[in-house]
Amino acid sequence: MTATGTFGLSREARNLQWLLGNLVEEVPGLRSVAVVSSDGLLLLSSDPAAQAATPAEGRPKGPRGSSADLATIVSGIGSLTIGAARLMDGGGVKQTMVAMEEGSVFVMSISDGSLLGVHADPDCDMSVVAYHMALFVGRAGHVLTPELRSELRKSLESTQ
DSSP, X not given: OXXXXXXXXOHHHHHHHHHHHHHHHHSTTEEEEEEEOTXXXXXXXXXXXXXXXXXXXXXXXXXXXXXXXXXXXXXXXHHHHHHHHHHTTOOOOOEEEEEETTEEXXXXXXXXXXXXXXXXXXXXXXXXXXXXXXXXXXXXXXTOOHHHHHHHHHHHHTTO
């Protein structure tokens, strides 16, 4: 987990960290997971691959590794798809998936504009990833209040 330990965090923040950890443990092939606020700020993340591997040759590691990169990508994809849905009178965006040769990125709306983003291996089972993301969103959506988002953001800032 990139977020700070549980000391000093509310029960809701600890539960959200546990849910994210559970998502990472339950779903094989996840490279990075990020929860991003509506204004694009990283709230919570986990980099399962970072614990066992080093960054690719020649690629600088950011302040939080691939989580910071994923948060930026998730925020951008979220903005783009929300704008497209408005132009097409498509209603709210529920989920976006980008399949690439070397991996996939999934973005799912949580609540009040917050997003869950996952970067997965190219051979991941996309239906399993989407299912577990939906479970996370269903469990986290009602607790991700403005107060909790502020608490999570502050806990990340204190680790930098």
